Amino acid sequence: MNKLDKKVVMITGAADGIGAAAGRALALAGATIVATDINLDGAKALAASLGNNAIAMSLDVCDENAWQSVINKVMQDFGKLDILVNNAGGAGAGTIEDISIADYRNAMRLNADSVFIGSKLAIEVMKGTGGNIINVASIHGIRAAAHAASYTAAKGAVRLLTKSVALHCAQHGYNIRCNSIHPGYVLTTQMLDWLDKQEDPAAAREQLVALHPIGYLAEPEDIANGILFLASEDSRFMTGSELVMDGGFELV
Ligand SMILES: NC(=O)c1ccc[n+]([C@@H]2O[C@H](COP(=O)([O-])OP(=O)(O)OC[C@H]3O[C@@H](n4cnc5c(N)ncnc54)[C@H](O)[C@@H]3O)[C@@H](O)[C@H]2O)c1
Incomplete structure (x- = not known):
């Protein structure tokens, strides 16, 4: 029996990089993958490479209405959502002096607001059956980067939002775990x-x-291995935790 047999997993930003590697790792562990991305062709290519147990859907994680449609479709097609991997995001460069408030807000929307929306909607459908939310943050959610003020702020927000969600779900007996993962440079x-x-x-x-x-x-597969660990029952005693995979970045 594979670790993720019968699990339905939705991954954002699954067309490339860490999201695609996570799709491959979790599919290999037996999961059914809902690969979502703003780049639908890329998500389709990943799903096709995974065989019968994967579908692709278009999702811009900044679009709240699109999130609701995708979750509705997952529920319609599979009857449940076991695991959500909030992976889509991106680094915006610029110090506090360089970037505009508009740049800052865009980075917050892409990296942090998206995790808020996804988690909120996922909890709604997971709370009857249990579930698992994995948020891909960054080492810059723990250690600041002067050259990436908005990205640091957004990933820091993801780190503590994860803990708030984990605590809320535990206090309500929802059987939903929520953890963040903090890669170094990949x-x-x-x-x-x-x-x-x-x-x-x-x-x-x-x-x-x-x-x-x-x-x-790191290679994307290194981080995908961490996502697989958080997705599986091997990490069943972890919630609200930070899985740091940074080659020691934080130490110096
Ligand atoms: N690469 C790194 O060094 C690194 C380090 C730490 C954390 N991260 C984090 O890992 C996550 C994945 O990054 P990656 O390096 O694999 O990136 P990537 O650029 O390789 O892939 C990102 C994917 O997200 C998709 N995407 C972009 N905007 C989107 C949107 N609005 N809605 C939906 N999908 C969207 C892209 O089409 C792409 O397929 C991000 O949250 C990133 O911040 C990356």
Whole structure:
């Protein structure tokens, strides 16, 4: 018996990077995957690669109405939602002096408001049967980055929203766990594209590696393994916790 047999899992931002790797890892563990993304073609490609136990749906996580439609469709098609992985998000660069209030609000909408909306709607459908919410935050939700003021603020909000949700659900006996995961720098397409644009990509990569005492950057699969752990009963005694997967970034 696989660890996630019969589990219905919805993943946001599943077309690429950590979300896609999580889709592959959780499907391998037996889960049915609802791969959602603003990039529907990308989500479809992932779902097709996973075989019969996966479907793709379009979802912009900033759109509250779209969230409701997707959750309704999941309930209609599968009758339940066991696990929600709030993964979609993105780093916006800029210090407090560089960025506008509009940039800040956009980063909050994408990285933090989306987790609020998704968690709220998921709890509604999970509270009868139990469930599990996994929020992909960042090491910058724990350790500030001066060069990413809005991203730091948003991921910090995700970290504490996770704990508030976990406590609320536990206090109400909902049998819904909620944990956050905090990756260091991961070699996703977004990261590789950014490195390619630097004047000296190799030197830029070395600078990023130097932030991680372990001596290398993460692959999306490294973080997917953490998501799989939080999704499975192996972590049944964890709620409101922070799973830090940062190659020691936080230590220096
Ligand atoms: N890559 C890193 O170094 C790193 C480090 C720490 C945390 N994270 C976090 O991990 C999560 C995934 O990041 P990634 O690096 O895999 O990114 P990625 O760019 O590789 O993939 C992000 C996916 O999200 C989708 N997306 C973007 N905006 C969306 C929206 N509004 N609605 C729905 N989908 C949307 C994209 O289409 C893409 O498929 C993010 O929350 C990110 O902040 C990433």
